[in-house]
Amino acid sequence: MMNCEEGRLQIGADPAGSAAALEAHVAGCADCAGYRREMRALEGDLRLAMAWPDRAGNGVPMARPDDVVPLRPASGAPDAPAATDSRHADTRSAPLPTARRWALAAGVLLAGVLATSFFALQPRDALATAIVAHMSEEPDAWAKTQPIPRSALELVLGRSGVRLDRVESGDVVYAHSCFLRGRYVPHLVVSTPTGPVTVLVLRGEVVPQRVDFQEGRYSGVLLPVPGGGGGIAVLARGGAGAGGARGTQAKPDVEAAAAGVLAVLKFEGEAPPAQ
Amino acid sequence: MNDHVAGKTADLLLERQFAALRPDLLRFATWLARDRALAEDVVQETLLRAWKSRASLDDRSRLKAWLCTIASREHARMYERKRLPTTDVDLLVSGEDPALAAGEDQRVGELRAAILRLPDDYRAPLVMQVLGGFTTAEIAAELNLSQPAVLTRLFRARDKLRELYGLARRGAGAAEDAGADIGADTGPGA
Numbered sequence: 480m481m482n483c484e485e486g487r488l489q490i491g492a493d494p495a496g497s498a499a500a501l502e503a504h505v506a507g508c509a510d511c512a513g514y515r516r517e518m519r520a521l522e523g524d525l526r527l528a529m530a531w532p533d534r535a536g537n538g539v540p541m542a543r544p545d546d547v548v549p550l551r552p553a554s555g556a557p558d559a560p561a562a563t564d565s566r567h568a569d570t571r572s573a574p575l576p577t578a579r580r581w582a583l584a585a586g587v588l589l590a591g592v593l594a595t596s597f598f599a600l601q602p603r604d605a606l607a608t609a610i611v612a613h614m615s616e617e618p619d620a621w622a623k624t625q626p627i628p629r630s631a632l633e634l635v636l637g638r639s640g641v642r643l644d645r646v647e648s649g650d651v652v653y654a655h656s657c658f659l660r661g662r663y664v665p666h667l668v669v670s671t672p673t674g675p676v677t678v679l680v681l682r683g684e685v686v687p688q689r690v691d692f693q694e695g696r697y698s699g700v701l702l703p704v705p706g707g708g709g710g711i712a713v714l715a716r717g718g719a720g721a722g723g724a725r726g727t728q729a730k731p732d733v734e735a736a737a738a739g740v741l742a743v744l745k746f747e748g749e750a751p752p753a754q
Numbered sequence: 755m756n757d758h759v760a761g762k763t764a765d766l767l768l769e770r771q772f773a774a775l776r777p778d779l780l781r782f783a784t785w786l787a788r789d790r791a792l793a794e795d796v797v798q799e800t801l802l803r804a805w806k807s808r809a810s811l812d813d814r815s816r817l818k819a820w821l822c823t824i825a826s827r828e829h830a831r832m833y834e835r836k837r838l839p840t841t842d843v844d845l846l847v848s849g850e851d852p853a854l855a856a857g858e859d860q861r862v863g864e865l866r867a868a869i870l871r872l873p874d875d876y877r878a879p880l881v882m883q884v885l886g887g888f889t890t891a892e893i894a895a896e897l898n899l900s901q902p903a904v905l906t907r908l909f910r911a912r913d914k915l916r917e918l919y920g921l922a923r924r925g926a927g928a929a930e931d932a933g934a935d936i937g938a939d940t941g942p943g944a
Contacts, residue, residue: 521912521919525869528869529781531781658773
């Protein structure tokens, strides 16, 4: 028979729990029943309180820039121990029966055909498409207006081995390391007189030549970095930006921002390999 | 060739799933670390490690739990590697976006501040349970604790919040006793 001490322990550890022994105890104990009502009410507020920061990242307490410690994996740290978990251990080592092998082969073939179709139907440049798709993941970046601290900008750039000499950090209103195509990519929003432009520094990506693109709400340009080692993407919102007709010049603010970034962009050290 | 294309497709889909789960991971890491910059680091290292080890993920339906597991370990690893600056909880609370705070129920804001003030030993299992969806057994495995110890910590965390939240404490017994000696795992069930 459960006592009050055991009952409250179970309620506090999991207010939604309804084990038979607990239910039997609560049915005969007004104090514990009241305690559970309080805990369940608290739980609702607890979940509401912890739904923060919201999906746009609002409401996040910010550390003061001087307190930001660049944290990188220790050189001797094991490569990826955290991702290996017995719950996810590979259980596919046993040989498959012939029928299943045929089924699997057919499945792979079908997947291949679908995937080939998928890629064949991809519009225009795959890198540009990935970049435009990424824009939809951080839509609020465009709305930022407050300059970010220089230290925060350097933190983001440093993660990808990128430096921007002589940049006016006050012009940069958003900086974030984004995971794109297996790499961390500095994603910046720069305030210009004609509106915000987004700059992605694509270190390690192969950008052989200029590509103007216009997809959905975005227009922009992909440019190789002189000297090699990657490229940059500069985007603006608005359909007609990249010059209307494809292959022509991008919007003036995009052009100016791209030229400004390329003039001060430096790659440091070896490019981090794609993951 | 087809395998190669299929692999690329799978990677593209996984990358999008990572992106979709990133806000959840950031929330999880923020409550663990109580620091946006540190949480960003945790999330980024988490996604890197997860990406490197994506072949070991057999069950895509457990992707969020898998990422949260990696994030909690990455958070612990960061503390092992460096002595991080102490977080001033009052600064964190006052640094909240005023627009967001103003539009919310004051009680929820107070509760949020109370969660931030919980000792790490109590906040971590609570975050893992509420945001990560971890079971008691999974929390025990991750934090290297016994299951009874996890139950006790979860109980004490909520009981402390109940106290800080201003709910009247009823009667004596386990809740009173356990709340009084917060910090040890020798309470009921431990």
